[in-house]
Amino acid sequence: xxxxxxxxxxxxxxxxxxxxxxxxxxxxxxxxxxxxxxxxxxxxxxxxxxxxxxxxxxxxxxxxxxxxxxxxxxxxxxxxxxxxxxxxxxxxxxxxxxxxxxxxxxxxxxxxxxxxxxxxxxxxxxxxxxxxxxxxxxxxxxxxxxxxxxxxxxxxxxxxxxxxxxxxxxxxxxxxxxxxxxxxxxxxxxxxxxxxxxxxxxxxxxxxxxxxxxxxxxxxxxxxxxxxxxxxxxxxxxxxxxxxxxxxxxxxxxxxxxxxxxxxxxxxxxxxxxxxxxxxxxxxxxxxxxxxxxxxxxxxxxxxxxxxxxxxxxxxxxxxxxxxxxxxxxxxxxxxxxxxxxxxxxxxxxxxxxxxxxxxxxxxxxxxxxxxxxxxxxxxxxxxxxxxxxxxxxxxxxxxxxxxxxxxxxxxxxxxxxxxxxxxxxxxxxxxxxxxxxxxxxxxxxxxxxxxxxxxxxxxxxxxxxxxxxxxxxxxxx
Numbered sequence: 001x002x003x004x005x006x007x008x009x010x011x012x013x014x015x016x017x018x019x020x021x022x023x024x025x026x027x028x029x030x031x032x033x034x035x036x037x038x039x040x041x042x043x044x045x046x047x048x049x050x051x052x053x054x055x056x057x058x059x060x061x062x063x064x065x066x067x068x069x070x071x072x073x074x075x076x077x078x079x080x081x082x083x084x085x086x087x088x089x090x091x092x093x094x095x096x097x098x099x100x101x102x103x104x105x106x107x108x109x110x111x112x113x114x115x116x117x118x119x120x121x122x123x124x125x126x127x128x129x130x131x132x133x134x135x136x137x138x139x140x141x142x143x144x145x146x147x148x149x150x151x152x153x154x155x156x157x158x159x160x161x162x163x164x165x166x167x168x169x170x171x172x173x174x175x176x177x178x179x180x181x182x183x184x185x186x187x188x189x190x191x192x193x194x195x196x197x198x199x200x201x202x203x204x205x206x207x208x209x210x211x212x213x214x215x216x217x218x219x220x221x222x223x224x225x226x227x228x229x230x231x232x233x234x235x236x237x238x239x240x241x242x243x244x245x246x247x248x249x250x251x252x253x254x255x256x257x258x259x260x261x262x263x264x265x266x267x268x269x270x271x272x273x274x275x276x277x278x279x280x281x282x283x284x285x286x287x288x289x290x291x292x293x294x295x296x297x298x299x300x301x302x303x304x305x306x307x308x309x310x311x312x313x314x315x316x317x318x319x320x321x322x323x324x325x326x327x328x329x330x331x332x333x334x335x336x337x338x339x340x341x342x343x344x345x346x347x348x349x350x351x352x353x354x355x356x357x358x359x360x361x362x363x364x365x366x367x368x369x370x371x372x373x374x375x376x377x378x379x380x381x382x383x384x385x386x387x388x389x390x391x392x393x394x395x396x397x398x399x400x401x402x403x404x405x406x407x408x409x410x411x412x413x414x415x416x417x418x419x420x421x422x423x424x425x426x427x428x429x430x431x432x433x434x435x436x437x438x439x440x441x442x443x444x445x446x447x448x449x450x451x452x453x454x455x456x457x458x459x460x461x462x463x464x465x466x467x468x469x470x471x472x473x474x475x476x477x478x
Contacts, residue, residue, distance in 0.1 A: 017041030049112030117171030181237035190230030282309020289433025356384030
């Protein structure tokens with residue numbers, strides 16, 4: 001998955017990763033490892049809030065997980081339960097005040113909360129709360145949830161959270177830690193993933209863990225048990241585990257882009273292996289868009305699995321002919337505007353002898369604005385490729401997402417404003433082929449229409465309450 005400077009790879013962005021653990025004597029250390037595994041879901045800020053049973057201690061900062069949580073910082077986070085968050089900002093508000101978790105003390109006691117997704121009616125709820133006297137410190141959706149909880153007259157924390165969640169619309173996978181319990185919840189449509197697992201600590205003790213992706217479980221030695229169901233709340237405390245449905249069932253709307261791009265290929269997401277989905281996308285792409293060529297080349301890293309599938313189905317050899325530098329910092333100085341395509345060259349370098357004189361099939365997961373794809377096609381041609389054929393393992397992205405993905409406005413989405421042949425000419429490829437909507441559904445086994453594909457269709461599964469604000473200022477996505 002591409003990360004780093006936005007001008008280098010103008011990909012779609014997922015905003016956050018969340019992690020939670022209960023019942024482990026080193027909860028903060030385990031949470032650090034969980035966030036480390038989820039770093040690909042957000043590289044801007046990270047935070048951990050730990051609970052001792054009496055108090056909650058929160059530490060967060062801008063930057064990468066490993067840079068923030070040095071041993072001396074983790075030593076300040078005692079307790080047997082913790083939540084963690086890693087964030088990617090999508091607005092101008094890439095500031096410390098929006099880093100999560102958010103931690104407050106109110107009449108319900110100390111609470112810290114973090115979430116992944118975008119609450120589509122957050123702006124409307126915030127206006128109502130401010131009119132009623134609430135004071136906000138940040139611009140994140142997450143703070144709205146805390147205000148709704150603090151105002152609730154429900155006597156229990158779970159009751160207050162339930163009341164708050166029922167007022168929310170849109171996408172959220174949420175983790176909350178209080179003085180003596182951990183609560184997680186998922187929106188009724190199940191847009192964003194949230195997995196539940198267990199760690200065997202001793203003969204009679206089990207730790208409970210929750211994460212955006214199961215790759216976090218693999219690192220800490222936890223076993224995946226199930227997903228937190230859409231519309232479900234799970235409470236873990238001194239009296240054990242309680243699972244309850246807080247909202248009536250609604251049509252499922254799992255984000256299909258988790259399988260196309262966001263998630264790590266070694267994760268189970270929505271109960272399905274991501275690598276399996278991506279290889280199937282590549283195979284179906286080869287069936288739908290064959291081309292006579294010499295070599296199949298992935299755009300690393302997110303194009304690799306689909307390229308493997310394309311090569312296997314077509315019988316054309318797979319070659320890693322673009323090498324990615326994984327050690328590029330988050331920011332860098334371009335020495336001069338005269339050095340064209342410097343950003344992409346910093347990230348990718350072609351292996352000349354694999355491309356020279358070859359007819360190349362370039363496999364990538366998406367084209368958003370098209371500028372990055374054009375730079376990569378040019379790079380492959382400059383390395384001596386005779387022909388460059390682009391194959392994309394999802395349908396054209398024609399609509400912005402309002403559920404936790406940083407998509408550009410519709411005017412900036414090249415597929416919303418151009419035909420496929422116009423896109424082909426813009427990216428300077430000899431041919432261009434996308435996976436069909438039907439092919440994508442087959443690849444993720446979506447026979448019951450459980451996935452949201454609004455970015456490819458423009459058909460949204462919920463009412464967009466703040467549609468009037470979306471054209472002027474983007475909401476901050478948690």
